[in-house]
Amino acid sequence: MIAVVAGGGGLAVYLVDQFFHQFRGSRLVVIPGGVSYRFLPAPGVTPMKDACLDSVDVDGIVADLHSSQTAYQEVMAQPGLTEVPTHHAGYLYELLTARVLLGEDCRTELTVSERPYYAHFKRASDTLLLAISLPLTAPILAVASLMLWLDAGGPVLSWHARIGQHGKTFQMATFRSGGTGDGQENVTSVGRLIRKLRLYELPKLWNVFKGDMSLIGPRPKALDFSPELFEEETLLEYRHYVRPGITGWAQVTHGFAVDEARRELEHDLYYVKHRSAALDLLIVYPHYTTKMNGVDLRR
Known part of the structure; x- marks a missing residue:
């Protein structure tokens, strides 16, 4: 009975947290470099400049993982960010705009599966x-x-x-x-x-x-x-x-x-x-x- 109550209570807390989380915009750290700048003018993105990472509840890191490795490693070395999930800039751009992100030279790689x-x-x-x-x-x-x-x-x-x-x-x-x-x-x-x-x-x-x-x-x-x-x-x-x-x-x-x-x-x-x-x-x-x-x- 204790296990059932504890499990049900934990599930209820999680569902309530997820419900209220949808009304709060995700706080993401965008690392400059590569195609990351294309993510900033995407719909639903409001830049917050000069924010101290120590005072912000960060939900994720956004970076062009193909060309921003140095800057990415410097950011991830900061305390409190080691467990924060990392997202490729192209993934979030695609999620927000329903478009595939193309670089300046329009080069991209797609995984087109057989269906x-x-x-x-x-x-x-x-x-x-x-x-x-x-x-x-x-x-x-x-x-x-x-x-x-x-x-x-x-x-x-x-x-x-x-x-x-x-x-x-x-x-x-x-x-x-x-x-x-x-x-x-x-x-x-x-x-x-x-x-x-x-x-x-x-x-x-x-x-x-x-x-x-x-x-x-x-x-x-x-x-x-x-x-x-x-x-x-x-x-x-x-x-x-x-x-x-x-x-x-x-x-x-x-x-x-x-x-x-x-x-x-x-x-x-x-x-x-x-x-x-x-x-x-x-x-x-x-x-x-x-x-x-x-x-x-x-x-």
Whole structure:
């Protein structure tokens, strides 16, 4: 009885402590050097300068363990820090931003595990969702095609060369709604409406059916996209490890018009690294995604 009471009391104290701990921000010591500076402007981080370590209850040490060994050893030599857990700067950056940390030269190493069952499950899910949505999408495709043909005449589809899984190229279909890449300088009223409603992306369902794309994945890129970011071929291999998608992690957390190639790449690599059915569900429900764990991932 004494053992049961003691064990239950200890568990209750631990649970209460953990409950109240979630309302207190973690106090971390960030060691300068390497990519540690990228951690400071991350969402949810408030720097506290000129703090005496002896007077602060430290929860952990953050360091770039690849290039800050000297500074790390000096900090860890201080009394009271020998038992404090150490975290790599890239790990916490990934935890707070849902992006993979890239260095200045965009070099990184990812552990991309094989998940054959997930790949088959995702392909089956894409096919099933296409079949279920066909009664809705088929009439929209037919009406949009007829409107474009009556408005401008000629072909209603436009084909674009894109990079697919494992670097293979494929022809991606969109409605010829005018604008950049469609071969038309003037955007008609119907084309403008098609683009405003984002209906011009519906023909991509044909690429999903063929297996060139998936409903969810990194957005397909042109053959000459951002070559300055990819000095290391491994980054291309990582990003193209999965099928490109109509929408992806970067789009729901940062928007479709991602204005920073590095940030979009960090989002895409995060998806490749953590790809799962649970992450796909977060992408489908973007309201929860952008506020995951109380952190605004759009920052």
